[in-house]
Amino acid sequence: MRYLYYKLWQTFKKIPTNDMPATNAMIVFSILHFINIATIQVLVNHFFSFNIEPNSKNEIILFACSLGLVLYLINYFYLYKNREKLYEKYKDESKSKSIIGNTSLVLYIIASAALVYYFGSRYPL
Numbered sequence: 001m002r003y004l005y006y007k008l009w010q011t012f013k014k015i016p017t018n019d020m021p022a023t024n025a026m027i028v029f030s031i032l033h034f035i036n037i038a039t040i041q042v043l044v045n046h047f048f049s050f051n052i053e054p055n056s057k058n059e060i061i062l063f064a065c066s067l068g069l070v071l072y073l074i075n076y077f078y079l080y081k082n083r084e085k086l087y088e089k090y091k092d093e094s095k096s097k098s099i100i101g102n103t104s105l106v107l108y109i110i111a112s113a114a115l116v117y118y119f120g121s122r123y124p125l
Helices: 002-013 021-047 057-078 080-090 095-122
Strands: none
Touching (some): 002 021, 002 080, 002 095, 021 080
16 A cells, blocks of 8 residues: 555656645545445445444534544555655666556556446445
8 A cells, every 4th residue: 555655646746736746645545545445335235234324414424524534644644654764665666666556556546436336336325
């Protein structure tokens, strides 16, 4: 996960108008983690009849905000605070490893979006 954060951060650094690439990478990763947890929740609810149904719209908002905040804080302390160490660790990677890393990052993003869409529409709550 740290490596994928590093690759996303370095990708955002290439955008000339992006003045906070490390922060933006952390936010995108938090959103991806949120999507992955939503996918797992849909699958658990469907296959294990673990119906966790909120009683109101406010409960949905409260749960989503709480989960988002927790994920953001975890990513902040685990990834963002250690970004300089990650940079030192991965800055001298070979061209082939860089291509593999970029491909892995793109596949992770596409898979996260595709899986939540597929399972969310196939197994609605």
